[in-house]
Amino acid sequence: MHQILVQLHEDHRNIRRLLELILISPEAAADRRYMQQGADVMRYMTGYPDQFHHPREDLMFDRLLERDAASCDVIGRLREEHILLGQEGLALREVFDEHLAADRMPDDELHGLARGYVQLQTGHMVREEHAVFANARLVLTAEDWAAIDTLLATRPDPVFGLQVQHGFRGLREFLMKSGSG
Numbered sequence: 357m358h359q360i361l362v363q364l365h366e367d368h369r370n371i372r373r374l375l376e377l378i379l380i381s382p383e384a385a386a387d388r389r390y391m392q393q394g395a396d397v398m399r400y401m402t403g404y405p406d407q408f409h410h411p412r413e414d415l416m417f418d419r420l421l422e423r424d425a426a427s428c429d430v431i432g433r434l435r436e437e438h439i440l441l442g443q444e445g446l447a448l449r450e451v452f453d454e455h456l457a458a459d460r461m462p463d464d465e466l467h468g469l470a471r472g473y474v475q476l477q478t479g480h481m482v483r484e485e486h487a488v489f490a491n492a493r494l495v496l497t498a499e500d501w502a503a504i505d506t507l508l509a510t511r512p513d514p515v516f517g518l519q520v521q522h523g524f525r526g527l528r529e530f531l532m533k534s535g536s537g
Contacts, residue, residue, distance in 0.1 A: 358501045378470045396527040398449035410438045419500045
């Protein structure tokens with residue numbers, strides 16, 4: 357498997373771990389740390405995946421469309437979902453930030469938005485892995501992967517990379533303590 361696909365799968369694994377943190381019981385959500393953790397997760401989700409992970413996938417999609425026109429419909433849907441995930445992620449991040457600023461505990465609105473976002477994101481990743489990643493492994497050539505590589509802007513993951521970005525240290529520490537990191 358090409359390194360780009362390995363990284364995309366790793367990103368998906370990390371995203372799934374983070375999404376679990378915003379879907380907790382209402383009792384556990386009464387802890388203010390949940391609000392900060394949720395805000396940190398959504399800051400991550402609207403940063404690294406939206407700015408680096410999805411554009412990497414989009415480059416792969418472009419190449420795949422050149423080789424396999426039958427992928428057009430599913431890739432079109434996934435691209436639309438990238439836009440929707442960006443919008444929904446920003447909306448959820450705002451709600452977490454508003455709750456933090458007002459020192460409010462999570463409410464039905466926050467839990468509903470979080471559930472909807474997690475469902476959208478996990479369904480999206482499943483569609484990518486089953487419909488596109490598997491096909492890319494079969495269809496794309498070494499030259500295709502090299503071309504994608506040259507166009508990629510690289511940025512280390514701010515939570516899961518070797519150097520954890522300052523604003524994400526609390527989130528990384530929580531993941532390590534909980535056995536998820």
